[in-house]
Amino acid sequence: MTTDLDAYWMPFTANRQFKKAPRLLVKASGMHFWTPEGREVLDGIAGLWCVNAGHARPKIVEAIRRQATELDFAPPFNMAHPKAFELAERLVELTPPGLDKVFYTNSGSEAVDTALKMALAYHRVRGEGSRTRLIGRERGYHGVNFGGISVGGMVANRKMFGALLSGVDHIRHTHDPARNAFTVGQPAHGAELAD
Incomplete structure (x- = not known):
């Protein structure tokens, strides 16, 4: 195992602090990771929302193996x-x-940027090219590409990059526990924010 952690610049990570006290994961199975010391860690976010069915499931591992043997990329x-x-x-x-x-697409960030481009192109093809306003939501996370951080509502994600995309507005976030606590189905409040 490597002891030099300097070459890898990690996203969404305070790199200096991490590298002083690294939290490394060396294997996974089911819904758990393991550290180099053998400590089991619950993967509460499905590997950053990428392994919702769990890690190292034999049926999935075999399907990946079969496909890579046939054709790994087209x-x-x-x-x-x-x-x-x-x-x-x-x-x-x-x-x-x-x-x-x-x-x-290859990731959520790429999907958001692609959706923004498709929305703009759709209106242009329909002869409504002046419809260029993009609406984001305060506190919303929409990835780390330029479009995603432009419409995203996490201000810290934008602060180092200047204006980014033009024509972006943000509406208040819809998280309103006082009015929407314990809502089943469509909440009674929140749609008015779009107005």
């Missing part, structure tokens, strides 16, 4: 693997009517 520019189309069809079956196209 470029999506003017080429594709048939399974990309099969998955898109399965996803469309799960979505509400009218949502019948799938566009793959």
Whole structure:
């Protein structure tokens, strides 16, 4: 195991403090990580929302192995693997009517930036190119790419980068425990913030 931690600049991490007292994880199984010392740690956020089914599940490991043996990557520019189309069809079956196209991205941050671009392009194609206003939500996290931090409501994520995207407004966050505590289904309050 490496003892030199200097080369890796970690995101969303106070790097100097981390490297003085590193919290390293060396393996995972099910819903737990293990430290180098053998301490078990509950993975309460599913590996940053990437392993919701759990770590090292044999059926998933085997599916990954089989696919990597067949084809580990097919470029999506003017080429594709048939399974990309099969998955898109399965996803469309799960979505509400009218949502019948799938566009793959590599991360949530990339997905947000792509959605912002698609929204702007959609209005331009419809002849409404002046519809360029983007609305974010205070305290909202929308990734770390330029579009995501522009519409995101975490001010500290934007402070080092200046103006970023123009035409962005923010509405008050909808977290209102005084009015929406213990809400089942659509809360009674919050929609008025969009007005």
